[in-house]
Amino acid sequence: MASDAHGASPGSDAAAHGAAAGLAHHFDSYEQQRDSAALGIWTFLVTEILFFGGLFAAYGLYRSLYPEVFRASSHTLSIQLGTFNTVVLIASSLTMALAVRGGQTGKGKLAAGFLVLTLVLGSVFLVVKGF
Amino acid sequence: MIPSSPLLPDQASDVARSVDHLMLFALSGLVVFSALIAILVLVFMVKYRRKGDADVGIDIYETNPKSHVLELVWSVIPLGLLLVLFGWGTKVFFDQNRPPADAVQYWVTGRQWMWKIQHPDGRREINELHVPVGRAVRLKMISEDVIHDFYVPAFRIHVDVLPSRYTTYWFKANRTGTFHLFCGQYCGVEHSKMVGRIVVMEPRAYEAWLAGEKTSPSASAVASGDELFITKSCTTCHRPDSSARAPILNGVFGTQASLNDGTKALVNEDYVRESILNPAAKVVAGYQPVMPTFKGQVSEEELIQLVEYVKALKAASATAAEAGK
């Protein structure tokens, strides 16, 4: 096994490239890499559940305490903007999935393009929220 | 003057004494276990000091069948002691938080950075509270701004003072003296200056103080509340004669009110205060939510007076009912 004396990323040494394309240097097999990625994403989702869970808990608490206030303020929201934003949100999910597909089929530039599009759509969502 | 004390603050109530006893028990446990660990560590450190480069330790865990028993023993015994401590602590805590029925009610308003204390007869003090020894005192407290905390080390109790609802502090001083009052919850720039004194006096000295007070006692809280009830136009709807617009308040304090969503609520100080500031939150069954809010139009002190007035209407119901017959 060659020890890399140049470059900061040990993953870029020739032996790894020759051994297996797409396998990061610190993993022993594709299986390990895939399992680790899957566990990583699930763990991240758990943190997201707790993140939004706290927010939803606060929301739920106040909604149950002051239902008439929530009812009244819901009438101040715009149905048009809400629908538009929903479309934007779903479209951004689509572009994200297409980005993942691009990554899986080795089309790096396409994947990057879709990621940028997803970011743009996400920003649009936020801006519309401001109104 | 407030005497200094080497290790214990003044012990000015029976509750304080029971806290100190509890603390002594806990402290003994701490000393025993810490000493045990410290001594064992030091003894083992010296007795089993490494003898040479090839010296290794002897693993007794795997070989000794009693290891698991030992683990169990030193899990269960501490747990038992902890539960005893828990039980005793709970009992003391209940004593700290449950005023006796004969406690006299005072009112405390905390605000950055002073304490405003109101006696039941209306007398007001700032940052000081004079009481006769042996009187059980219940303080109903509220904050005008941020969270404060009423802390008298001599009574061994803290209670936070909240801006959203009343909290209760109680004590019964069993000796005379002057004791520190501190604000025990960080509340801004002059937090360390939000301090005062609790002055516990012999009955004669207390009478003398009452008589010698330079400021004449202002009207009692109930009398001020009565006046506010009229000037704020509460009488427009809340009339003792039968009126369809608003619930009759005579005798209502302390009862369970049936609300229009089917639930019940106890009519206590918090309920009355909330009904004035946010009437739509709880509406009595059979009535419309037409009461306007008085938020911003009454101070916390005025709210205290109105609460005391409504409380006092309890007694009036009996006589009013008799007069009406």
Add this chain to the structure above:
Amino acid sequence: MTATASAAPAAATTPDGSPRTHYLNAAYGLKSWLLTRDHKRIALLYLVSISVFFALGGLMAVLIRMELATPEGDLFQPDIYNRLFTMHGVLMIFFFLIPGIPAVLGNFLIPLMIGARDLAFPRINLLSWYLYSAGGLLTLWALLHGGVDTGWTFYTPLSTNYVTTSVLTVGVGIFIAGFSSILTGLNFVVTIHRMRAPGLTWFRLPLFVWGHYATSIIQILGTPVVAIAILLIAAERSLHIGVFDPKLGGDPVLFQHLFWFYSHPAVYIMILPSMGVISELVATFSRKPIFGYRFVAFASIGIAVLGFLVWGHHMFVAGQSIYAGVIFSVLSMLVAVPSAIKVFNWTATLYKGSISWDTPMLYALGFIGLFTIGGLTGVMLATLGIDAHVHDTYFIIAHFHYIMVGGAIMGYLGGLHFWWPKITGRMYPVFWSKLSALVVFVGFNVTFFPQFILGYLGMPRRYHSYPPEFQVLNVMSSAGATVLGLGYLMPLIYFIWSMRYGPKAPANPWGATGLEWQTTSPPPVENFLIQPVVTAPPYTYPAPKRAPEVTVGV
């Protein structure tokens, strides 16, 4: 010089036996450090950053103790004093103790201890450091603009409606740093699950790894909740949504629930890694396995789980129902039991051990004593009747400093002294290291023991000025703080000195077990020249002293 490691040892090592090429000299230049994906380099990046924050937080502590030497508030305006203690807390907790051992020792050692080449997600590891640095820089920027004066606990409505300081900026800084913590936890969990060497079953893992696994669970589950609490404060301050404002129908105590739901488990984030270090030190310097390995491993998990159930013990007098207080009190008693088990097990390990008085062991033994006292005072605080008296007094301050400083920091220093030769390939001067351990121990006790007494006497915390009868104990405490500061300065000096002038360290200077000692000091970039295979339980002594040059297993 490009070196290709081969099976022949001669080319891989210099004449004195140390490796020719390792992770420190494999590449030079700022980019090779700032864009590294090597967990060992990232650990060093963290070491530098957290040392900076520790120094800043420590400076604030010095200023606080200087003020408190006299009863009047005569050194600083109260406004400035309030910012000092707030920033001391914020910097020490969020930017020193919480990243602390996991970010430095955990990052460096976990892959080595499990026989892996790196963590599961090296780029996310680097991102963690950048997030931490971004949060830290934001907080420092706020500090330069006056900092915050709400106390590190940010209680509402003080923090939302009554102060004009940079609550938003510091809040965002902590929020960002929180994600650093979450990602580190995530990285460790996946790494420990998926990247263990062949033969390394869960119950062959070093207890250091168990401790970090438990810590990571807490980081993952708890940190998001404080993120929400901070977001709500930000929303309240900027948009006045009213969630904590009683004038708008909100409840200020709700903030305390959200805040302490994280911040209590957070204290276990700060202590569990340190306990993991202590297990390694006690085993190594007694040359025997930890007594009751499985009990200690499960105790870590038990602390992590139970730690989520006790947050209300910070709110016994906050207006919480007294019945809720009862439940939180009994649960808090329960969480003390696994910690007690660990202390007894470490002590039992010493029995019939072969104990050497090396510096790391001195720190470990100090930890055992001080953590016992700190933990037992914690039990006092879980006792409702006592807490009602000493809540928010110096008793609380003494309690948590016994755990955080007497416990967590002693573990951190012990760990640094233990693994320093592995990390840098150098040894530090032994006399000075032992002396500084003694100075730290003495200075610490003189600083914080009087505070227990002050607290019971009734001196509240966060007080800028105090009644004169408290002065003697305060002066004692401030004197101790000077000594403690000196004790911290010494390692800073000799560690830096050792990197240039310290004698070169062999692969296994302590004769310790553990895979990290089976590779060179410092390790190569890939950690191991040959994939280790584990065939024995942990802590099997005697351990080989030299790194295997050509071996097939451990």
